[in-house]
Amino acid sequence: MNTLADIHYFPRGDLVHTVHQALGSGLTHAITMFAARRMGKTLFVRNDLVPAAEAWGWRACYIDLWVRRDHPEVALVEELEAAARPKGLLSKAIKPDKVTAKTAYAGSGVHAEWTKTGAQADLQGRLRTAMQNLAQASNKPVLLILDEFQTLAAGMHEDFVACFRASMLELQPKLKLFFTGSSRDALNEMFRKRRAPLFDAALSLPLPQLGNDFVANRAHIFAQMTGRKVDQVELASVFERIARVPLYLNQIILHMVVGITSDPWDGLRRWQHEIGETGLREQWLRLKPIDRIILQHLATHQPESLFSTDFSAMVTDRLEEKNACNPQRVQTAVNRLVKNLVLAPKGEKGEYEIEDRALATYLARGSIPAH
Ligand SMILES: Nc1ncnc2c1ncn2[C@@H]1O[C@H](COP(=O)(O)OP(=O)(O)OP(=O)(O)O)[C@@H](O)[C@H]1O
Ligand SMILES: [Mg+2]
The missing domain is CATH 3.40.50.300 (P-loop containing nucleotide triphosphate hydrolases)
Incomplete structure (x- = not known):
């Protein structure tokens, strides 16, 4: 789409x-x-x-x-x-x-x-x-x-x-x-x-994030396509929710068109359902257990560093394996995730973010795909 x-x-x-x-x-x-x-x-x-x-x-x-x-x-x-x-x-x-x-x-x-x-x-x-x-x-x-x-x-x-x-x-x-x-x-x-x-x-040069004029323009296009009005303030909130990724707003608008709804939140739900059911769920299923913990940690903006002993202790707890996890093992997993374009370094030493913003927003909401 x-x-x-x-x-x-x-x-x-x-x-x-x-x-x-x-x-x-x-x-x-x-x-x-x-x-x-x-x-x-x-x-x-x-x-x-x-x-x-x-x-x-x-x-x-x-x-x-x-x-x-x-x-x-x-x-x-x-x-x-x-x-x-x-x-x-x-x-x-x-x-x-x-x-x-x-x-x-x-x-x-x-x-x-x-x-x-x-x-x-x-x-x-x-x-x-x-x-x-x-x-x-x-x-x-x-x-x-x-x-x-x-x-x-x-x-x-x-x-x-x-x-x-x-x-x-x-x-x-x-x-x-x-x-x-x-x-x-x-x-x-x-x-x-x-x-x-x-x-x-x-x-x-930075690429400026698209803002309210983009949202207004999308609302206008929606009205042209359907003859229906959409609440721009709500559409702007939805855009914010999807980390202002223009591709996703376009997809949500199309979901609203084909789903015969004028409610942006309904469009968001339909879009989330589609990406959650297809791409993201598959992506999630391919990840190792330690990768999932790292991604959840980043998606929910937890303050501890991935390489702190506290984080390793939490991983040890959750993995329930015989061997304790340590920062070195976390680093190895992070390096692999960067190589596979799942994570990207933010520029500051030891700081990473989830490359795919759809996955990041999906995980941030706590909607972990079933596994
Ligand atoms: N100015 C815009 N107007 C309308 N839609 C846009 C605009 N910019 C981006 N998009 C939407 O975002 C999608 C991705 O845009 P584009 O391929 O240019 O991104 P990119 O930054 O080059 O991504 P990648 O890093 O994957 O190559 C487009 O297919 C389109 O749906
Ligand atoms: Mg490109």
Whole structure:
């Protein structure tokens, strides 16, 4: 049920304006925007930023690294090459240092497996050339938008990122960069390992949470679709309850439409029922007992640290196992949960949050799926 936004995107004009001011004034040539999942990063760049950049007389190029996270480096090079190619030309220019080549992925050239020695160096050469070609294809400034950029942090080759950075610096101010992503952890890692002027100079912009104007707009759309009115104050409370995740409000509205109700709380119940019965319940069932205790602890905002002896004692109590739990075991479980994208570090040492806000709100209400 994701279709509401496709038809009714809520524009974020202020944010577009901020980006324009920052990049257009030369204050900075690179922006990073990291926000939790499902908060609207991708829609913002696709629906707002790309058309706006074109309206400013720039050329916009959007690349999503997540869809090809198995080979993010090759993906980045191929997408850049495709973007740099004059329109209408097919992918003849790509000649991988051939080991295996499959047919096109998402219409963007050749997929190559880089197993030969020297392939990395070639890939870096191609990266540099593609970036130069993209920047120099016309007189227009180029805005390169890289969605889920942290995917590259998982790549094996630090020198690839170093090469990317060097090319970016070389091509400024013609080439402007906009990075988005959701994994703070991977990004922190990248910043830490590759401390460099580019990242230092990048402006970090938060994605503002949507507020009452978004709620009013959704109420208006609901009225248009159904001819019925919805209480905006109640709808705003529901939005608050679901941690202001726009995706969930869209889904709730659709539940209200198909459930023939104008009561947002009824819509919330139906939505909770659906996600609880399907996604969340399955997710919950896959977790180990210690994981569940950690998640409940975080969802209900308990003050003790996960790594305190009190917390370990509580886990020992609840697990009823022979061996007592200790902070080290909690750390191992937390590391596994971070790796599986269930938890995300908050940036402060030892602080974590539940990545999926639907799960967090669900658990916060004490509705633990049956197991
Ligand atoms: N401005 C908006 N107007 C209407 N709906 C929105 C808006 N922003 C986000 N949404 C809703 O939230 C959903 C998720 O948005 P999007 O995919 O852009 O999030 P994201 O932050 O890129 O998530 P992820 O981290 O999973 O990639 C959309 O499918 C849409 O339903
Ligand atoms: Mg996204």
